[in-house]
Every structure is written in structure tokens, then in C-alpha cells.
Amino acid sequence: MTVTSPTGLPYERVAIIGSGLIGTSLAHAVRVRDPECLLQFADTDPQAVEVLGELFPDSLATTDPAQAVRDADLVMLCVPVGAVGVVSGQIAKHVKPGATVSDVGSVKRSVMGAMRDAFGPDVHVIAGHPVAGSEQSGPRAGFAEMFENRYVILTPGEDFNIEALQDLTRFWRRLGAMVEVMEAEHHDLVLAITSHLPHLIAYTIVGTADDLESVTKQEVMKYSAGGFRDFTRIAASDPVMWRDVFLNNKQAVLEVLGRFSEDLSALQRAIRWEDGDKLEDWFARTRAVRQGIVELGQDTDEVDFGRRSAAPVPKPYGDD
Amino acid sequence: MTVTSPTGLPYERVAIIGSGLIGTSLAHAVRVRDPECLLQFADTDPQAVEVLGELFPDSLATTDPAQAVRDADLVMLCVPVGAVGVVSGQIAKHVKPGATVSDVGSVKRSVMGAMRDAFGPDVHVIAGHPVAGSEQSGPRAGFAEMFENRYVILTPGEDFNIEALQDLTRFWRRLGAMVEVMEAEHHDLVLAITSHLPHLIAYTIVGTADDLESVTKQEVMKYSAGGFRDFTRIAASDPVMWRDVFLNNKQAVLEVLGRFSEDLSALQRAIRWEDGDKLEDWFARTRAVRQGIVELGQDTDEVDFGRRSAAPVPKPYGDD
Structure with a gap:
């Protein structure tokens, strides 16, 4: 009331x-x-x-x-x-x-x-x-x-x-x-793909990078603007909250993770056998998903999340 | 000269x-x-x-x-x-x-x-x-x-x-x-982890989500603010450029991908066997990496990449 x-x-x-x-x-x-x-x-x-x-x-x-x-x-x-x-x-x-x-x-x-x-x-x-x-x-x-x-x-x-x-x-x-x-069950499956798996993958790759012996931690951080830095934002989320998410949505997370691993193996195989057509086809169809998200108002349409304007002021030019 | x-x-x-x-x-x-x-x-x-x-x-x-x-x-x-x-x-x-x-x-x-x-x-x-x-x-x-x-x-x-x-x-x-x-070889290994693998993973998961029969494309887009939307930005990159990257850096990409897959399997196993301590330990150490990137000026220190301020104006309040 x-x-x-x-x-x-x-x-x-x-x-x-x-x-x-x-x-x-x-x-x-x-x-x-x-x-x-x-x-x-x-x-x-x-x-x-x-x-x-x-x-x-x-x-x-x-x-x-x-x-x-x-x-x-x-x-x-x-x-x-x-x-x-x-x-x-x-x-x-x-x-x-x-x-x-x-x-x-x-x-x-x-x-x-x-x-x-x-x-x-x-x-x-x-x-x-x-x-x-x-x-x-x-x-x-x-x-x-x-x-x-x-x-x-x-x-x-x-x-x-x-x-x-x-x-x-x-x-x-x-x-x-x-x-x-x-339904609660459907929610858990939807969020497994739109939130839980992305977090698991981001946590994984940031850890993988941190563990490499052949690439220094400094190098990982310096050259992170090539894509890696985006994953570190998600992987900076609250550890206890996320531990509990995975323990409590085990079934759905393992299900979508299985699908992801299959797809990753297929792309891995395409790289190994140099199947350029397969790679290009896969990479070309994912653009439309982002466009849909922007149209739904669930992400900014600014380039690079608008970070361009947020870039720190560089050191003076012409410094040799 | x-x-x-x-x-x-x-x-x-x-x-x-x-x-x-x-x-x-x-x-x-x-x-x-x-x-x-x-x-x-x-x-x-x-x-x-x-x-x-x-x-x-x-x-x-x-x-x-x-x-x-x-x-x-x-x-x-x-x-x-x-x-x-x-x-x-x-x-x-x-x-x-x-x-x-x-x-x-x-x-x-x-x-x-x-x-x-x-x-x-x-x-x-x-x-x-x-x-x-x-x-x-x-x-x-x-x-x-x-x-x-x-x-x-x-x-x-x-x-x-x-x-x-x-x-x-x-x-x-x-x-x-x-x-x-x-050295060119070292560059290729460093970029394999800081750029190429992140792109491969982002392309993969956006495709995985797009293929799910049990979750609609509309649901994937609507609930993308839980993490998924970040991956769609990277997965909107130029398909031909990225096809060529993977074909030309096969060795290093397969090497870091192998390490990533191992780590992902370990976390998958921790979820399956409900090893909360292992998950929490892994999730806790990745925050420091982001802090280092921000300190090096390679990412904004604004919350959520500063997207908060870029959010579209919501519909009028109180609408039942």
C-alpha cells in the first residue's frame, strides 16, 4: 500500500x-x-x-x-x-x-x-x-x-x-x-553470461599476466592500453562478493564457462591452422552486439568509454 | 639528421x-x-x-x-x-x-x-x-x-x-x-598478453553470448552493465586488423593462451569443488595490478572509467 x-x-x-x-x-x-x-x-x-x-x-x-x-x-x-x-x-x-x-x-x-x-x-x-x-x-x-x-x-x-x-x-x-x-533460475543463467563469466575471465587473465616469468609486471602495466587495462577494472572488484557469487551460482557459471571454453578452443584451433576466414567471420559479427547495448543506453557511445578526454596531461613536448 | x-x-x-x-x-x-x-x-x-x-x-x-x-x-x-x-x-x-x-x-x-x-x-x-x-x-x-x-x-x-x-x-x-x-620477439610476447589475448577473449565471449539459445540477445544487451558491456567495446575492433594479428603472432598468442587456459581450468575446478579460499585469494591479488596501471597514467583513476557522468539521462522519475 x-x-x-x-x-x-x-x-x-x-x-x-x-x-x-x-x-x-x-x-x-x-x-x-x-x-x-x-x-x-x-x-x-x-x-x-x-x-x-x-x-x-x-x-x-x-x-x-x-x-x-x-x-x-x-x-x-x-x-x-x-x-x-x-x-x-x-x-x-x-x-x-x-x-x-x-x-x-x-x-x-x-x-x-x-x-x-x-x-x-x-x-x-x-x-x-x-x-x-x-x-x-x-x-x-x-x-x-x-x-x-x-x-x-x-x-x-x-x-x-x-x-x-x-x-x-x-x-x-x-x-x-x-x-x-x-524466475530466479533464469536470472542466474542470464547473469552468468552477462556478469559472472566476464568477471571470472577478467580475474583469470589479470592473474595469468601477473604470473608470467618472461614478461615483467612493469611491462604488463606499461603496455596495458592495448586492451588489458579494461580487464583490470573488472578484476579490481570486491573479492568476497565475487567468491560468494561463484559459490552460489556454480551450476549456471559452469554451464556458460563450458560454452566459452568450447568457443575459445575453436578460435585457438583457427589460429593454429591459420584459418583467417574463420577468425575474420567471428570478429566481424560481434560489432552489432555493442551497437545494441549503446542503443539501449547501457553503455556510453563515446569512443574508448570517453577516456580520451580523461587522459592525463602528457609531459612537455619535444623532450628528447 | x-x-x-x-x-x-x-x-x-x-x-x-x-x-x-x-x-x-x-x-x-x-x-x-x-x-x-x-x-x-x-x-x-x-x-x-x-x-x-x-x-x-x-x-x-x-x-x-x-x-x-x-x-x-x-x-x-x-x-x-x-x-x-x-x-x-x-x-x-x-x-x-x-x-x-x-x-x-x-x-x-x-x-x-x-x-x-x-x-x-x-x-x-x-x-x-x-x-x-x-x-x-x-x-x-x-x-x-x-x-x-x-x-x-x-x-x-x-x-x-x-x-x-x-x-x-x-x-x-x-x-x-x-x-x-x-627486441621484436620480446615485443610480440609482451603484446600477446597485454593486447592480443584480451582481444581474443573479448571476441570469444561476445560470440558465446550471442550464440546462447537459453538467453535472448535482448537480455544479453539489457543486463550487460554487469560486466559484459566492457568486453563488447574491445570486440568491436577492426576484424581484418585483428585477424592479421593472430595469424602473424601465432606462437606467442598460443603460448599465453595456454597459460590462461590452465589458470581458467584451475578456477573452474575451485568453483566446482567450492574452494572459496582459493577463489578469494586469486581475486584479492588482482587489485594491485590496476593500481599500478593508473599510477603509470595508462588508465583513468575515475570510477567506472568515468562513465558515471556519461550515463544517459533517465526517463522521468516516479513513472509507475
Whole structure:
């Protein structure tokens, strides 16, 4: 039931458990949209709680999640997906009946299972995933525009409450996002290819480069503008969050990884046997995918992500 | 021998064969640095020659490379590496004695061999590679700042002329680049890991995603902000150029690809056996590499490549 003004959010009190990049971005976005909405934070790390007090001085911040969820209309679990079960257990008895519990994790089937096990029928459990982020992490990394023009996938399961789903949809839309609803299993397969496999590959190649004996680390960094540097951004993402993603989406990741490995072997063979036509054909068809992404507003159309203008000022010219 | 003013370039007449991204960027950079320097272009494509006439109205542009190299002090081959041998054969008899012939290709051993076979001892052959680029191609894609604060690797071989190397070094430095000299074989190994393998992997995964039956193309594009979109930029690079790179650097690419595949298998196994410690350890050490790249000025330190500010304006808020 929507209780607030047309410009406000459908919740008067939002609890955010976990103060990483997404949790704090959510808090900033809520603050910008509705200064009246009460925010209640919990984080296991006392230092993070201190930072939260600094960033959101008018809000509750505590190390005790049970305290943070008290009277909240919406409880957002913004912790690594492997921690959702434990945190749900800690707060289950303290969540207000009729409240909605959701999350922001990159895996939905295991999270949905963990939340359903913990909460009774008087709480609306709707898992969610904003497909947004950056390579930074921690409470100071968040920013209010994080979800603008980004997709949020909700996986309400089978016996969801329609009003609760409508309110959660409205909430995300008012933070600038586009909302889609799908099955948790399908979400996990889609994200395995659009997010999890790209991260696994980026982590792998950055490690491979770092391990080479014949090429120095300095050389890897100096000549990284040939393509490698792009992978290092993704491979700078939060290690614990990503460990949990792979442990919790094992099946789908192994499935798309198998397909990728097959394709890579085929291209490897084309290189070995100097099959130029096969290589050129493969390389020519991938341009269209990028064009589609740019048209959907999911990436900038600027050359080189617009980094050209962001290049550091070079040393004075003519220096011999 | 340097003949020009302190602010000018060490060549009075520069021939640029091939008018793609790098060839035209080179021309723009030369124009900006030294409006007096004569530019002479050749491209096999008459349409490209027309564009060159439009972009550089005070220069010679022709489909005949033999005509373009006449009297040039520096001849830069800016063609796919597989075409260097043919083009060298076409111009060999027409290059001025004492001139320097160089190139910009991403592979150096095969290019160096092809150029040495074509040119006599009265021409200075010094292969080169500016580690710079973008996902765009064609004569209109070039821009003058392309080489600013980027590394250029020169591979002069064993019996090079010291003055010719000094002049070419000075030339690149005056276009804003940092110059390094190394063995062609070592260049090819370094670039195999910092550029060629990243491109191969990006091309592979974008194709893999495009082929999946269980995930629609629309879904791949909509949810690409989870990491995939970054790979599509690299996989939008010029197909012919990259086909030639892989055919001409087979050995080094297969070597680093072997190492990558081993590492990927190890991480695949860690996922299958749920070895969280191994995953977390691997993911934690790759952050330092990115930090080093940013410190060397080879990537922006802005979050998400600075794309945050480039995000399209979202649809109006509050839209239910």
C-alpha cells in the first residue's frame, strides 16, 4: 500500500543491512528522492558504522541488524550473497509483520531459498538485483545516481503478494531504475553470461599476466592500453562478493564457462591452422552486439568509454 | 639528421600508407605539431582517398603507394600487419635512399622480416608499435591526441642506423608519446598478453553470448552493465586488423593462451569443488595490478572509467 506523496517513496522506513557500494548507493539515492524517509543501517564492522554516522547523520547506524530492522517497511539485505542466510536468521524475529524483505545480490535462486527458510509467511520476501556497480567498494564508494537508467531484476517467486511487488517496483523506479520480473533460475543463467563469466575471465587473465616469468609486471602495466587495462577494472572488484557469487551460482557459471571454453578452443584451433576466414567471420559479427547495448543506453557511445578526454596531461613536448 | 626547428618534427615530408584509425591519427598529430610538414597519403580504397582529401586538403592523397612515398623522409606503413609485405614490395623501388621506413602494427617479428626482405640497405627499416587505439576504425576515426602519454615500442633489429633511430624516437616524442626500444620477439610476447589475448577473449565471449539459445540477445544487451558491456567495446575492433594479428603472432598468442587456459581450468575446478579460499585469494591479488596501471597514467583513476557522468539521462522519475 502506497502511503507517501506522489514524489516520495512507497516506504516510510527503510532498513539497509550492509554498507558496501550498493547499500550506501541505495541510501544516497533514497536520501535524494525522499528526505523524509527514515534510514536504519546495520553493518558488522564498527568502522563502517562510524562512516555511516558521518554520511547519514540523521539516521540510525548500528552493528546489530535486529535493531536496524525494527519497524522498517522495507528491509534491504546488501551483503555478499553467501551471508544472506545468516543475516536473515539474525533478523527474522525482528522484522515487522507485513514488511517486505529484499536484497541486491547477483545470484537469486540460492538467496531466495535462504530468505524463504528464514522468514515466516507474515513477511513479503522478494529477491532483487540491480544490474549496476563499479570496481570500488566500501561505505564511501556509494553514489546516488548508481541506479539511474539501470535494470533491476526482481524474482518474487511463485506465491508473492502483488501489492508488495508493486511497491518494490515503484521504489526502484523512483530511484531511476527500470524494473523487470523473472524466475530466479533464469536470472542466474542470464547473469552468468552477462556478469559472472566476464568477471571470472577478467580475474583469470589479470592473474595469468601477473604470473608470467618472461614478461615483467612493469611491462604488463606499461603496455596495458592495448586492451588489458579494461580487464583490470573488472578484476579490481570486491573479492568476497565475487567468491560468494561463484559459490552460489556454480551450476549456471559452469554451464556458460563450458560454452566459452568450447568457443575459445575453436578460435585457438583457427589460429593454429591459420584459418583467417574463420577468425575474420567471428570478429566481424560481434560489432552489432555493442551497437545494441549503446542503443539501449547501457553503455556510453563515446569512443574508448570517453577516456580520451580523461587522459592525463602528457609531459612537455619535444623532450628528447 | 634533424633539419627542422626545435618545435618541429625531424622530417620534412612524411608518407602515410593506409588511412585507418592509426594512420589518420598520425596525420592529425603531425599537422598539429608541425603545419609545415608535408603529408603524402596512399590508400587502396578510392573512397578513403576522397576522405583524406577532405581532411587534409593541403596534402597529396592517392591510391598509388609508389607515388605517395616519393621524396618522403619517413614512410609509415599503417596497414594491417598481413599487408606489410605486399605494400613494402610495391614501394621498395620508390623510397628515397636514406629515408626511414617504419610501421604501426601490433606484431613486430613478422613485420620486421617482411620489411627487411623488401628494402635494400640504403633505406633504414625500423619497425614500431604505438600501444594506443580505440574500438573505432576508418579514416574519420583518427584524432590528434591518440598518442599522448602512450608508449611507442620501436624494434630496430640488430644493424640499425643510430641517427635514424634517434630521429624516429624524436618524432614520436614530439607527438606526445613515450618511446621504448626492444627486441621484436620480446615485443610480440609482451603484446600477446597485454593486447592480443584480451582481444581474443573479448571476441570469444561476445560470440558465446550471442550464440546462447537459453538467453535472448535482448537480455544479453539489457543486463550487460554487469560486466559484459566492457568486453563488447574491445570486440568491436577492426576484424581484418585483428585477424592479421593472430595469424602473424601465432606462437606467442598460443603460448599465453595456454597459460590462461590452465589458470581458467584451475578456477573452474575451485568453483566446482567450492574452494572459496582459493577463489578469494586469486581475486584479492588482482587489485594491485590496476593500481599500478593508473599510477603509470595508462588508465583513468575515475570510477567506472568515468562513465558515471556519461550515463544517459533517465526517463522521468516516479513513472509507475
